[in-house]
Structure formats: structure tokens, C-alpha cells
Amino acid sequence: xxxxxxxxxxxxxxxxxxxxxxxxxxxxxxxxxxxxxxxxxxxxxxxxxxxxxxxxxxxxxxxxxxxxxxxxxxxxxxxxxxxxxxxxxxxxxxxxxxxxxxxxxxxxxxxxxxxxxxxxxxxxxxxxxxxxxxxxxxxxxxxxxxxxxxxxxxxxxxxxxxxxxxxxxxxxxxxxxxxxxxxxxxxxxxxxxxxxxxxxxxxxxxxxxxxxxx
Numbered sequence: 001x002x003x004x005x006x007x008x009x010x011x012x013x014x015x016x017x018x019x020x021x022x023x024x025x026x027x028x029x030x031x032x033x034x035x036x037x038x039x040x041x042x043x044x045x046x047x048x049x050x051x052x053x054x055x056x057x058x059x060x061x062x063x064x065x066x067x068x069x070x071x072x073x074x075x076x077x078x079x080x081x082x083x084x085x086x087x088x089x090x091x092x093x094x095x096x097x098x099x100x101x102x103x104x105x106x107x108x109x110x111x112x113x114x115x116x117x118x119x120x121x122x123x124x125x126x127x128x129x130x131x132x133x134x135x136x137x138x139x140x141x142x143x144x145x146x147x148x149x150x151x152x153x154x155x156x157x158x159x160x161x162x163x164x165x166x167x168x169x170x171x172x173x174x175x176x177x178x179x180x181x182x183x184x185x186x187x188x189x190x191x192x193x194x195x196x197x198x199x200x201x202x203x204x205x206x207x208x209x210x211x212x213x214x
Contacts, residue, residue: 008212009133016129017086018093021054023123025097028053029104030115032185035123035193036160037138039167043181047174054095061087064140071143083139116185123189124196131201132208160190 027034034042041056048056065083069076106112138156145155167182174180 005212012133012208012212013086013130014089016126016133017090019126019129020123021090021093021126022097022100023119023121023126024053024057024094025119026101026122027116027119027185027189028098029101029106030112030119030185031106032112032116033181033183033189034186035189036163036167036186039163039182039186040170043167043170043174046171046181052091052095053098054091054093057094058087058091061090067140068143071140071147075146076143080139112185116188119185120189120192121196124193125200127193128197128200128204129208131197132205133212164190 024034024038028042033039038053038057038060041053041060044060045051045053045056051059062084065080065087068080104115106115138159141156141159142152144150144159145152148155164182164186167186168179171178171180171182
């Protein structure tokens with residue numbers, strides 16, 4: 001792979017982070033929950049709002065990177081530390097997205113559902129670009145899959161379930177028995193994001209790879 005192609009792929013990956021973060025921000029605006037992987041940070045930002053959702057996402061992603069180091073040990077490559085600045089970018093993009101859409105009125109349940117649906121589409125588009133750019137899955141899930149030999153899809157399902165259970169447990173502890181920040185939007189995001197990703201990958205994989213390989 002030439003330096004020019006590597007540059008193009010990393011550029012596309014940064015663009016993918018922007019769209020993924022915007023998807024999280026739009027979904028968050030619907031106030032019906034966010035994606036499973038972001039749900040823990042969402043609960044924490046609801047209780048400890050002196051830190052933004054973007055900052056909590058950075059901290060959560062750093063924890064997942066630490067988890068990769070523990071799981072992979074000597075198989076963890078120094079290049080994988082690039083996840084740290086990319087996690088920072090994702091957090092900054094998320095806060096930027098929330099600022100951009102903060103003026104959108106959330107006046108009824110139908111509007112909230114529409115925002116969740118729009119957020120899922122934007123998130124799916126962003127994830128599809130990351131798949132095309134780097135053939136990347138979620139790094140923590142991939143590390144766990146590689147080490148255990150369990151299929152990525154099965155580990156992903158289990159990881160999402162654990163994130164949701166953890167976010168609900170945290171919510172019950174922090175909000176005096178109430179479930180906050182993890183709702184039907186979280187379930188919808190978990191169910192439909194993969195379908196949206198597949199839809200966009202099928203349509204953009206070949207043309208974008210042609211551009212990056214030139």
C-alpha cells in the first residue's frame with residue numbers, strides 16, 4: 001500500500017468518525033437512548049454533567065483501549081495506540097454535533113423517534129466509511145474475538161448486551177432506581193445500525209476503493 005493510499009484511507013477514516021459522532025449526537029437529541037457502546041458514557045454524562053458526553057466517550061474509549069492491552073498483551077501493537085487520538089477526535093466531533101443540533105425542538109414522541117431514525121442512518125453511514133477505509137470493526141470486540149476464537153458477530157452481540165446491562169445498572173444506582181439514558185432508542189440502534197452499514201458498504205465500497213487506490 002502506497003503512502004498516498006494510506007493517507008487517503010486515514011482521511012476517510014477521520015471523515016467516518018465525524019459522521020459516526022454526528023449520528024450519536026442526533027440520536028442523543030431524541031432523548032430515547034443512544035447506541036449500546038455509547039450508553040454507559042451517556043448515563044455518566046447525565047449524572048455527572050460537569051463533563052460533556054464527548055468527554056465521557058473519550059474516557060470510555062480509553063478504558064476499552066486499556067481492555068485491549070490486557071486481553072492482547074504482547075500481541076497489542078504500538079500502532080494500535082493511534083486509537084487514543086482518534087478517540088479524542090470522536091469525542092470532540094460528538095460535542096460539536098450536539099452543539100450544532102441543540103436548537104432542534106424536541107416537542108413530541110414522533111419527533112424523538114424521527115431523530116433516533118435519522119441518527120441511526122448517519123451513524124450507519126459513518127461506520128460504513130470506517131469499514132471501507134480500514135476494514136475496521138470495533139477494536140475491543142475484535143481483540144476479544146481474536147483471543148477467544150468466537151465469531152466477531154457473536155462477541156459483538158454479547159458486548160452490546162453487556163454495555164446495555166451495565167448502563168441500566170449504573171442508571172439504577174445513580175438515579176435512585178430510575179432508568180435514564182438507555183431506552184428504546186438504544187434497542188433500535190442495536191437492531192438497525194448493522195443493516196444500514198451493509199446498505200452503504202454495498203453501494204460505496206467499490207467506488208471509494210477505486211478512488212483510494214489511484
